[in-house]
Amino acid sequence: MRSARRLILVTTLFLAALLMSAASASAASGSTSDAQISSLFWIVSILAVAIGVFVGVVMVITILKFRVRKGHTRPQANLPTSHHGLEAAWTIVPAVILLVLGILAFETLTFTDTVPQTWDVQVTAIGHQWFWEFWTNSTNGTSVHSIGALTLKSNLTVKLVIKSVDVDHSLFIPALGVHLDAIPGHDNTGWFKPNLPGTYDIVCTQFCGVSHYAMVATLTVTS
Ligand SMILES: [Cu+2]
Secondary structure, three states: OHHHHHHHHHHHHHHHHHHHHHHHHHHOOOEHHHHHHHHHHHHHHHHHHHHHHHHHHHHHHHHHHOOOOOOOOOOOOOOOOOOHHHHHHHHHHHHHHHHHHHHHHHHHHHHHHOOOOOOOEEEEEEEEOOEEEEEEEEOOOOEEEEEOEEEEEOOOOEEEEEEEOOOOEEEEEHHHOEEEEEEEOEOEEEEEOEOOOEEEEEEEOOOOOOOHHHOEEEEEEEO
């Protein structure tokens, strides 16, 4: 019994540590999209770990309790083989968890994938073998052209238009939760709102030729 109690204590501490790191991670999000994606990630992770621990503990207890020991006798006949309440519980509880996660994931997708009607800056990112070209147009009429480097002010809504002039590329800014494909002949649009000044990596995540690895750029978010 003492070991079971210790297991419960360790599990509780582990889940508390996970919750605390989740809270600090979402507090330090680089963009509004990243904040949404991070909180969904942590909800899914904590639930998955909790379910994994629960199943593991039940399994260990069952193995220990029902193992064959010295003096083992045949089990009594006519042991119960079904329990309607238990069966209903293990069907309904996972269904509710999946439904809640589905709703939260749909909400997150709606937020990250719906470009706002109004924005402050439009960035056109053009994929080339093997570099990124940017056109940054503000609503006040200024236009900046750059290659391999992008500078944006924090707390401005950025509309992204992604193009490619040769093969498929994919623009990924991991820290900001931004990921859009660059397809020749087809413009993709997205958006994000950086809210933490800093320097962020922009990479290509579509294998686009021998120098794919070198197709990196930098995003600087100023305050
Ligand atoms: Cu590429």
